Amino acid sequence: MKYVPIIGLETHIELSTESKMFCGCSANYFGQKPNTHTCPVCLGLPGALPVANKIAIESCIKIALALNCTIANISKFDRKNYFYPDLPKGYQISQYDMPFGEHGWIELSNGRKIGITRVHMEEDTGKLTHAEVDGQKVSLIDFNRSSVPLVEIVTDPDFHDALEVKEYLQKLQQIVRYLGVSNADMEKGDMRLEPNISVAKTTDKKEISTLPPYKVEVKNINSFRFVEKAINFEVKRHIEILEKGDTPIQETRGWNENKNNTFSQRVKEEANDYRYFPEPDIPPFRFENSYIEELKKQIPELPDLKTSRFISDYSLSDYDAEILTREKNLADYFEEAVAVGKDHDVSSKQIANIIINKKIDITQVLPASLVKQIVEENKVESIDESELNTLISEVLKEHEKAVQDFKSGKESVIMFLLGQVMRKLGKKVDTQLVLAQIKSHLQA
Amino acid sequence: MDTKNLTITEARRKLDAKELSSTELTSAYLSQIEKYDAELNAFITVTRDEALKTAESADKKIADGLTLPLLGIPIALKDIFVTKDTKTTAASNVLKDYIPQFDGTVVSKLKDAGAIILGKTNLDAWAHGSSGENSDFGPTRNPYNTDYVPGGSSSGSPAAVAANMALMATGTDTGGSIRLPASFTNTVGLKPTYGRVSRYGVIAMASSLDSIGHFTKTVEDNAHVLQITAGKDEYDGTTPNKEVPDYLSNIKAGVKGLKIGVPKEYFDKGLDPKINEIIQNALKFYESQGAEIIDVSLPHTQYAIEVYYIIQTAEVSSNLARYTGIRYGSTRQNFGDEAKRRIMLGTYVLSAGYYDAYYKKALQVRTLLKQDFEEAFKTVDVLLTPASPSLPFKIGAKSDDPLEMYLSDILTVHANLVGVPGLVFPGGFVDGLPVGIQLLGKHFDEATLYKTAYTFEQANPFWKETPNL
Numbered sequence: 001m002k003y004v005p006i007i008g009l010e011t012h013i014e015l016s017t018e019s020k021m022f023c024g025c026s027a028n029y030f031g032q033k034p035n036t037h038t039c040p041v042c043l044g045l046p047g048a049l050p051v052a053n054k055i056a057i058e059s060c061i062k063i064a065l066a067l068n069c070t071i072a073n074i075s076k077f078d079r080k081n082y083f084y085p086d087l088p089k090g091y092q093i094s095q096y097d098m099p100f101g102e103h104g105w106i107e108l109s110n111g112r113k114i115g116i117t118r119v120h121m122e123e124d125t126g127k128l129t130h131a132e133v134d135g136q137k138v139s140l141i142d143f144n145r146s147s148v149p150l151v152e153i154v155t156d157p158d159f160h161d162a163l164e165v166k167e168y169l170q171k172l173q174q175i176v177r178y179l180g181v182s183n184a185d186m187e188k189g190d191m192r193l194e195p196n197i198s199v200a201k202t203t204d205k206k207e208i209s210t211l212p213p214y215k216v217e218v219k220n221i222n223s224f225r226f227v228e229k230a231i232n233f234e235v236k237r238h239i240e241i242l243e244k245g246d247t248p249i250q251e252t253r254g255w256n257e258n259k260n261n262t263f264s265q266r267v268k269e270e271a272n273d274y275r276y277f278p279e280p281d282i283p284p285f286r287f288e289n290s291y292i293e294e295l296k297k298q299i300p301e302l303p304d305l306k307t308s309r310f311i312s313d314y315s316l317s318d319y320d321a322e323i324l325t326r327e328k329n330l331a332d333y334f335e336e337a338v339a340v341g342k343d344h345d346v347s348s349k350q351i352a353n354i355i356i357n358k359k360i361d362i363t364q365v366l367p368a369s370l371v372k373q374i375v376e377e378n379k380v381e382s383i384d385e386s387e388l389n390t391l392i393s394e395v396l397k398e399h400e401k402a403v404q405d406f407k408s409g410k411e412s413v414i415m416f417l418l419g420q421v422m423r424k425l426g427k428k429v430d431t432q433l434v435l436a437q438i439k440s441h442l443q444a
Numbered sequence: 445m446d447t448k449n450l451t452i453t454e455a456r457r458k459l460d461a462k463e464l465s466s467t468e469l470t471s472a473y474l475s476q477i478e479k480y481d482a483e484l485n486a487f488i489t490v491t492r493d494e495a496l497k498t499a500e501s502a503d504k505k506i507a508d509g510l511t512l513p514l515l516g517i518p519i520a521l522k523d524i525f526v527t528k529d530t531k532t533t534a535a536s537n538v539l540k541d542y543i544p545q546f547d548g549t550v551v552s553k554l555k556d557a558g559a560i561i562l563g564k565t566n567l568d569a570w571a572h573g574s575s576g577e578n579s580d581f582g583p584t585r586n587p588y589n590t591d592y593v594p595g596g597s598s599s600g601s602p603a604a605v606a607a608n609m610a611l612m613a614t615g616t617d618t619g620g621s622i623r624l625p626a627s628f629t630n631t632v633g634l635k636p637t638y639g640r641v642s643r644y645g646v647i648a649m650a651s652s653l654d655s656i657g658h659f660t661k662t663v664e665d666n667a668h669v670l671q672i673t674a675g676k677d678e679y680d681g682t683t684p685n686k687e688v689p690d691y692l693s694n695i696k697a698g699v700k701g702l703k704i705g706v707p708k709e710y711f712d713k714g715l716d717p718k719i720n721e722i723i724q725n726a727l728k729f730y731e732s733q734g735a736e737i738i739d740v741s742l743p744h745t746q747y748a749i750e751v752y753y754i755i756q757t758a759e760v761s762s763n764l765a766r767y768t769g770i771r772y773g774s775t776r777q778n779f780g781d782e783a784k785r786r787i788m789l790g791t792y793v794l795s796a797g798y799y800d801a802y803y804k805k806a807l808q809v810r811t812l813l814k815q816d817f818e819e820a821f822k823t824v825d826v827l828l829t830p831a832s833p834s835l836p837f838k839i840g841a842k843s844d845d846p847l848e849m850y851l852s853d854i855l856t857v858h859a860n861l862v863g864v865p866g867l868v869f870p871g872g873f874v875d876g877l878p879v880g881i882q883l884l885g886k887h888f889d890e891a892t893l894y895k896t897a898y899t900f901e902q903a904n905p906f907w908k909e910t911p912n913l
Contacts, residue, residue: 040545040546044766045526045544045545045546046526046532046534046539046542046544046647046648046766046772047525047526047544047546047548047644047645047646047647047648048644048645049643049644049648049679049680049681050681051678051679051680051681052681079762081761081762081765081794083765083768085768085770088766088771089765089766090762090764090765090766090768091762091765273795273796275761275762275791275794275795275796275799276794277758277759277762277794277799277803280650280651280652280682280759281651281680281681281682282681282682283681283682
């Protein structure tokens with residue numbers, strides 16, 4: 001009997017728009033004094049109404065497009081009704097049955113395609129802090145985060161191990177950063193991850209046709225490393241239970257980063273009844289194909305395409321191309337330097353090498369300066385041929401043993417002789433030329 | 445001075461001619477409130493000092509030659525319009541001490557137009573009701589006979605206008621809450637097209653149905669106010685960017701050639717024959733003025749009230765969810781029976797397993813109701829119907845029977861589900877009790893309603909028959 005982990009992922013990405021999802025308040029709440037970025041709308045005061053943020057919707061559609069989704073021509077917002085003190089209206093404005101994007105995919109390096117079930121838009125909640133004030137246990141609420149735009153991306157249960165999940169997340173992070181729609185900074189809570197994990201018994205991965213009769217959702221994971229650990233922990237736990245002939249309980253578990261384990265939070269008997277219905281305060285949307293095409297045009301070249309283009313256009317290794325395209329800024333910098341380098345006989349490979357090996361700070365060194373630096377280093381001083389010949393003769397005399405070694409077939413010794421000549425020269429000259437001269441002396 | 449039979453138009457003329465100051469005018473309305481509101485209970489809050497202060501400043505502005513449409517005109521606001529620094533209760537104990545931080549769009553527009561706010565008027569709590577009896581601050585009484593209800597949910601506003609305690613008062617109409625009370629109080633009440641007037645700053649009852657309107661004595665006054673309140677609002681995504689026409693320019697054009705449709709479903713056997721007589725006389729009048737009367741059918745009318753009580757309660761259950769007791773000062777135990785009933789009904793129809801059978805089906809029928817109107821408006825310009833199948837009823841007569849109360853809205857909910865504008869204006873009296881006539885128009889065609897009503901009003905100035913208090 002073999003066990004195959006079946007994993008799906010829900011990811012929330014907070015957009016980096018100027019204003020919130022449904023009001024004009026600044027969406028940049030990180031590190032701000034509590035309840036300073038609020039207004040009647042995001043406080044949910046009686047009589048206030050939401051008005052949708054166009055940039056946020058366009059950002060969500062761009063994410064969906066980048067994940068190869070089909071974009072809905074007709075869409076709408078819905079109310080998700082539930083009680084929690086951080087939810088000022090008593091409902092969250094979200095999307096239920098008509099998300100902006102559906103049926104997408106993302107390809108992993110092992111060639112497997114992970115299905116994207118849906119990409120939808122919603123608003124964030126306020127933030128509760130449980131503290132002790134004047135000796136009293138209290139819950140404090142900060143509404144600065146209330147109604148900041150969130151995009152939720154749900155995958156199909158297509159992952160079979162934690163590494164696939166990790167790679168997917170890295171790719172997703174890279175894509176939204178390329179799009180410039182989110183900083184996707186884990187530490188600031190811009191990206192929140194919720195894996196759904198179960199383990200299927202099978203003899204062959206390809207034979208899995210029905211999903212296991214349970215799944216476990218893990219919350220509170222704030223790094224890619226922890227998502228990997230949490231999945232591995234859960235898979236092991238599930239297999240142990242399955243080995244005993246039992247089925248793991250369907251539940252929500254939390255990740256404890258100190259103990260490196262998960263713990264039960266809430267047993268899900270059945271899905272919550274959120275009583276979704278169309279949000280009457282925001283009219284439905286109709287996206288014409290021409291409009292979707294327009295948004296598509298605004299999407300920059302995405303990492304995967306850029307990497308393969310770098311390999312073919314700039315004759316880079318897979319490794320170099322991957323490093324240079326990790327961040328769009330770096331890739332742009334590289335290409336700019338290559339363009340400048342063309343006029344100075346500096347190759348793309350040289351530029352790639354210097355950026356990668358010398359860890360160039362691209363915020364400090366302009367691409368043109370970088371090229372200049374390479375040109376300087378390449379510069380060869382002219383040398384008088386008779387002077388060179390004299391020098392070579394001297395060196396060969398001083399190292400007779402080496403000359404003998406060379407003649408008896410140990411050709412690598414020529415590099416030693418080259419070093420000796422170069423040292424005597426004391427300046428930067430064309431080494432190929434020097435090498436050729438040494439060879440002709442030796443073979444004379 | 446006497447506030448009897450005064451209109452906005454007349455007051456405006458007197459203020460501009462310096463025959464009258466806003467301070468005198470405002471004082472007169474305040475003293476009318478002092479005299480009669482103890483009995484009528486039209487107001488929850490009277491902002492006397494603030495009103496006099498604003499009136500004084502309005503007088504200065506008038507003296508300086510400033511002209512604003514409502515400069516110096518005393519008005520009242522239904523206590524579901526949030527007002528900065530003035531208590532806004534929605535007539536519910538849940539909000540009995542709630543002081544909002546902002547003025548809604550309509551309140552701002554009225555203030556910017558120079559209006560003097562006398563106070564906040566009574567209503568059925570959360571606008572849930574058809575009689576005004578559901579108020580946690582006691583029922584409002586009908587100025588024409590204080591044993592009777594003034595209609596609801598906007599109960600205090602029309603009572604204040606009818607009893608000469610304000611020149612205009614705002615209302616909200618989710619299923620008839622302006623039109624039914626206008627009919628019961630001999631006032632002119634407009635429910636504008638959904639989206640014509642911003643809902644921002646009006647405590648939501650059922651968001652896809654709520655229309656923001658007002659009560660006046662005359663049709664002309666009513667058009668005058670809509671001119672101020674109508675238009676796109678960047679704070680309300682459901683207000684389209686549609687031009688606001690000049691509602692007064694065409695008001696006197698008459699009805700010659702106008703095609704008035706009479707939907708047969710509104711004249712069911714439940715209709716009081718005396719009300720029907722008033723409607724038939726009105727139709728005869730219009731015919732005599734050159735209008736063409738055409739029988740039409742709105743075949744799905746019978747389903748309107750069921751659809752309404754599904755969609756409305758669903759939205760109510762969601763809109764009231766924020767009053768958790770954590771904020772706004774009062775716990776959920778303060779919700780009255782009617783609010784609890786609607787929260788439960790609405791929660792039920794949205795619940796998993798019931799959604800398709802109730803809410804989704806209701807949305808489908810709502811589409812059919814819209815098609816009914818589209819079809820009718822292919823042949824007619826306006827529809828004329830009674831506003832209520834029965835006369836104003838006595839206080840307490842229906843309060844033990846919620847279903848009977850719900851049926852009071854049977855002739856008005858249709859317009860809310862479809863979003864078309866409705867205007868109710870005085871059609872006469874039966875046994876000393878007022879009877880209104882309802883006009884329903886095409887989307888955004890309030891101008892035709894005004895023109896039609898104005899023609900009748902000029903020949904039949906029932907508005908001058910003020911109550912004997």
